[in-house]
Amino acid sequence: MLTEYAFWFLTFVALFSAIGMIISKNPVYSVLSLIVTFFAIAGHYFLLNAQFLAAVHIIVYAGAIMVLFLYVIMMLNLNKVDEEKRSVWSKAAAVASFGILLVVISAAIGHGQSQQTAIAAASNFGTTETLGLSLYKDFLIPFEISSVLFLSAMVGAVYLSKKEQYN
Amino acid sequence: MQLLHNITIDHYLYFSVALFCLGIAGILYRRNAIIMFMCVELMLNAVNVALVAFSKLYGQTDAQVFVFFIMVVAAAEVAVGLAILMMLYRNMHTTDTDVLDKLKF
Numbered sequence: 001m002l003t004e005y006a007f008w009f010l011t012f013v014a015l016f017s018a019i020g021m022i023i024s025k026n027p028v029y030s031v032l033s034l035i036v037t038f039f040a041i042a043g044h045y046f047l048l049n050a051q052f053l054a055a056v057h058i059i060v061y062a063g064a065i066m067v068l069f070l071y072v073i074m075m076l077n078l079n080k081v082d083e084e085k086r087s088v089w090s091k092a093a094a095v096a097s098f099g100i101l102l103v104v105i106s107a108a109i110g111h112g113q114s115q116q117t118a119i120a121a122a123s124n125f126g127t128t129e130t131l132g133l134s135l136y137k138d139f140l141i142p143f144e145i146s147s148v149l150f151l152s153a154m155v156g157a158v159y160l161s162k163k164e165q166y167n
Numbered sequence: 168m169q170l171l172h173n174i175t176i177d178h179y180l181y182f183s184v185a186l187f188c189l190g191i192a193g194i195l196y197r198r199n200a201i202i203m204f205m206c207v208e209l210m211l212n213a214v215n216v217a218l219v220a221f222s223k224l225y226g227q228t229d230a231q232v233f234v235f236f237i238m239v240v241a242a243a244e245v246a247v248g249l250a251i252l253m254m255l256y257r258n259m260h261t262t263d264t265d266v267l268d269k270l271k272f
Contacts, residue, residue, distance in 0.1 A: 007174050011182050018186060018209060022193040027201060034205050037186075041212055044179075048223045053231050057215075060238050065208065065245050072249050073201060076256045086265075091196055098192030105184045109177060125226060134228045135235065146239045153243035160250035163257075 003047055010047070014040035027073050035066050049126040179220035186213035200252055200262040204245075211241050 014037050021033035038061045045054035135143055186209060193206035215234045222230035256262055 004173050007178070014182070015185055015189070018189045018193075021205065021209070022189065022196055022202075027199065030202055030205060034209065037209065038212065041216060044182075044216060045219055048179075048219050050219050050222070050231055050234075053219065053234055056235070056238065060242060061208075061212075065242060068245060068249055069201065069205065072253060076253070076262065078199075078201065078262065086198060094192055094195035097195060098188050101191060102185065102188040105188070106181060109180050109184065126222075126228065126231065130228050131231055131235075134232050138229070139232050139236075142236060146236060149239065149243055153246050157246040157250040160247065161253050 006043070006047060010040045010043040013037075014044075027078050028070070031066055031069050031073065035062050038062050038066070051126060052128045052131055053126070176220055176224050180217060183213045183217040183220070186210075186216065198264050200255070200264055200267070203264065204248055204252070208241060208245070211237055 017033045017036040017040070021030045021037065024030050024033060038057065042054040042057045042062075045051075045057060190206045190210035190213065193209065194203050197203055197206070215237055218230040218234050218237075222228065222234075252262060255267060259267060261267065
């Protein structure tokens with residue numbers, strides 16, 4: 001019963017702070033709202049027995065990625081309220097397409113006949129041990145390749161942010 | 168079907184779809200490239216929620232490993248994307264996508 005309340009609480013927190021991220025005029029408030037959304041999603045991971053994933057999610061997203069966003073906003077001095085001069089029609093079109101897409105995908109989920117029943121998971125499901133075994137035994141090659149991806153991303157970021165005029 | 172008390176896989180799928188559509192709405196609604204980038208992160212996380220819910224449903228950890236790789240790709244993407252945005256701002260002095268339209272057809 002408590003988990004049910006926790007589910008609804010986390011869901012509403014995530015959705016409302018996501019809406020706040022979109023409609024707030026100040027980019028810093030947008031970043032802070034997105035951090036709240038990420039914490040709510042981490043709470044969902046806890047409810048779904050993915051404790052290690054929840055910890056990694058908080059460390060990577062709230063700790064690294066959003067701090068990077070905040071630094072860039074600070075360095076570019078974008079933390080002022082930006083006057084977006086856009087017509088009401090384009091915003092209305094964005095909201096309408098959101099609603100239509102939501103209805104279409106929700107109807108697709110509602111009409112799907114899911115035959116699968118939930119499988120009782122093992123007691124050590126989602127712990128660091130089982131996840132590490134799966135990562136280093138079944139997914140070793142993708143794991144190694146992802147290190148190359150990180151290296152190339154690092155080299156690319158350093159190369160792109162060199163102080164040099166390209167035009 | 169029940170993952171938690173009275174909570175089925177459908178609840179998680181509807182939540183995931185709502186987050187994903189909010190990400191798309193944000194990309195269409197805002198013109199600041201950094202905010203649009205954050206909306207892409209939101210869409211990636213919506214997919215992660217669905218993957219973790221299915222992982223619980225089937226009792227397998229494979230989907231959680233996929234979530235790891237999505238996080239890896241997201242982190243690499245943020246590093247490169249923010250560097251591109253920094254360079255754009257240095258040369259064009261804006262991150263407004265209504266101004267940065269040289270590649271527009």
